[in-house]
Amino acid sequence: MCSTLPRGARTPRTGGRPRSARADAAILEATRAALVELGWSKLTMGDVATRAGVAKTTLYRRWAGKNELVVDAVAVLFDELELPDRGSLADDIEGVVRQFAALLERPETKTALMAVIAESTRDEPLRERIRESIVARQKRLVLEGRRRAQARGELPASAGPATGTDDLIFDVIAGAVVHRALVSAEPVDAQWVRRLTALLLGGLAAAAADAL
Amino acid sequence: MCSTLPRGARTPRTGGRPRSARADAAILEATRAALVELGWSKLTMGDVATRAGVAKTTLYRRWAGKNELVVDAVAVLFDELELPDRGSLADDIEGVVRQFAALLERPETKTALMAVIAESTRDEPLRERIRESIVARQKRLVLEGRRRAQARGELPASAGPATGTDDLIFDVIAGAVVHRALVSAEPVDAQWVRRLTALLLGGLAAAAADAL
Amino acid sequence: MCSTLPRGARTPRTGGRPRSARADAAILEATRAALVELGWSKLTMGDVATRAGVAKTTLYRRWAGKNELVVDAVAVLFDELELPDRGSLADDIEGVVRQFAALLERPETKTALMAVIAESTRDEPLRERIRESIVARQKRLVLEGRRRAQARGELPASAGPATGTDDLIFDVIAGAVVHRALVSAEPVDAQWVRRLTALLLGGLAAAAADAL
Amino acid sequence: MCSTLPRGARTPRTGGRPRSARADAAILEATRAALVELGWSKLTMGDVATRAGVAKTTLYRRWAGKNELVVDAVAVLFDELELPDRGSLADDIEGVVRQFAALLERPETKTALMAVIAESTRDEPLRERIRESIVARQKRLVLEGRRRAQARGELPASAGPATGTDDLIFDVIAGAVVHRALVSAEPVDAQWVRRLTALLLGGLAAAAADAL
């Protein structure tokens, strides 16, 4: 990954004291800690500043507001998502679902994710930031999984790079896990994961058969 | 539908002036209007009271806070969801997906739904209220759809009433639509709906075959 | 004393259920109790109603507001002031000063008297009510004292009934005691009373000599 | 005068933006204006803030509440009291009585003084603040007047500095004027002042004779 947080990049440098990298790290860490303790709605900028041992001005010099700060604070957690090759499409899907579910179990993710998405429905730049920092992270896994399955011969080679099916699969997997974890508020356990995987594989097989 | 809003039920009442039913309606209507104009995060209790021509105390007498008020205000919108019999499981699924997507397109629903779900991750009573007022509304449609498909012979008769598959299907449909509409922020158009339906039918068919 | 509180008198009786005299007494008693416990500024109409086991409506039907209620509640305490004949002007003065000081030591009087006087500076009807219910009670004692002293020959017979000196003496005695008790917040003890009495007698004697 | 308002002294200050002195002045001025227009009981903190062009928080950062604010706002008026040497004790007394009466005629003083004294009966720190800011201002005049009269030979030199008679004279003068102006609500005119002065001089002379 290239440029690091905060994304509010600035023109190179003219003179003066450079910004403290230590402050950035402390702020993001403090934000995650505050999310865990207080949740999204009770997290305040002043509290984050205090926890980070930093002045409020320092926060606002880097982030436009709570939304942007929290997106950056949790975005790094989504960087951990990976897709180790488990040998079959079914196992790959199960793996990524489990990883994603584990991420959503973390209290900071749980309270922050839905909140920033809710905010983004009325804030286009925020939506873009979320897409870049968080959603793209997950979508990459779907593309990677398909490519790998096609290499294995489990799926037919597709025509173009973005077939629309990728988008669908992404929405279905991510949406189902989020809904299970946050809306239904029931555990993403082994059985549920297996069932979801079976449903997807069956559906994909049928779709492949149709396409013949 | 039986018991009306607000859900914060009260003891029957002996003496004193009864609460104004007109106020209830005006408040919920004002809340929806404020959601459309301002969105969740800029909606304030004072503003809702002013719009409704009501004192703030009257709001707080009925609802504990913004969360509860908004849940009740949008809950009624979910009452409109229905499952008209379109003759086949595929058409029924397409119908319900379209209905749900249309509901999520409404600005009041879009801005409120994710927000209250985010809040509910740290507020168990709120989660229960959402489950009763909103989620159950949708889940009902899944059960109804399965029963109808079994009656038609499109699906095998299941053993018990809650197979777990119902839950899965519910999370997949609702989650996928929400994710498409709010996270990916792309239109739930005819093609996407058809693809989702195909995926589900394929997956269900495979699952039925497995069970043989 | 003739007509009792509340002063907001009403035409005798037309029909229907008569007002409860018991309620009046309970309300005034509750007001005094609330004054003792809470003081003027934290006393509320709702609290008085609750203490008296009465609805707020009943309070407002009888008194225009907190000011009027409190005036009536403490006025009765001023009815207790008397001027027993102690045989000399000096002793009579000392007696009345002591009585008045004792009254001002009571917490309900202390907190209420200055407050209603403060209110009365912007409320003419209230001032009139205070004058009738409270001030006149005290002024009467000055007149009585003078008459008695003149009968004893301690003071020369004055021309008219209201010489202006009565008013002065009244303001001096009442003002001095109030100021000592509430502003200086120091005890009205025997020595202070003796000194005040001496000052007054000396002043009166000089005035009488002047008038010769 | 040395230390300025607000009396709520603060630690010298190390970092941070310094408090605006302009705000202090604007607030106190606004408070006096509000007292004149609305009187004590209808004066609100929010209104004062608006008049002063200041946020409510700025008021509360400096004053604990309405009582403290009003004391400081009117205290400055009592600083104007002086005791110009008019050549005789009688004239000095008349002068100070007239000044004090003129002060009590001002609407802001009239409505505020009794009110804060009433509040102070249940609030020891407030009483102390009033004593420092207001009462001491007046008491000083009594001491000064006595010293001057003794220098002139009008009064015998007293033994100690605080004879108790000073306190008495102070309570009598201040109390009588306040009572006349606010309770009796009658004008402190030339005749009344002359009579009061005569009474005091007569009383003091008699006391001096006694002491021989």
Place this chain on the structure above:
DNA sequence: AGCTAAACGAGACGGTACGTCTGGTCTTCCA
């Protein structure tokens, strides 16, 4: 080594909204 310019902490600033409390008024039902 000194200069410069930005970043830093601290905290006051004008605001907005909060959730509560009180003041008076108005229904509704009971006695």
Place this chain on the structure above:
DNA sequence: TGGAAGACCAGACGTACCGTCTCGTTTAGCT
């Protein structure tokens, strides 16, 4: 029809955060 109960509107309360603005103080990089 008076009274208890309590809901009603209006608006002030004092607090919490917001995001901005002074302050005086570092702290880097460029002379």
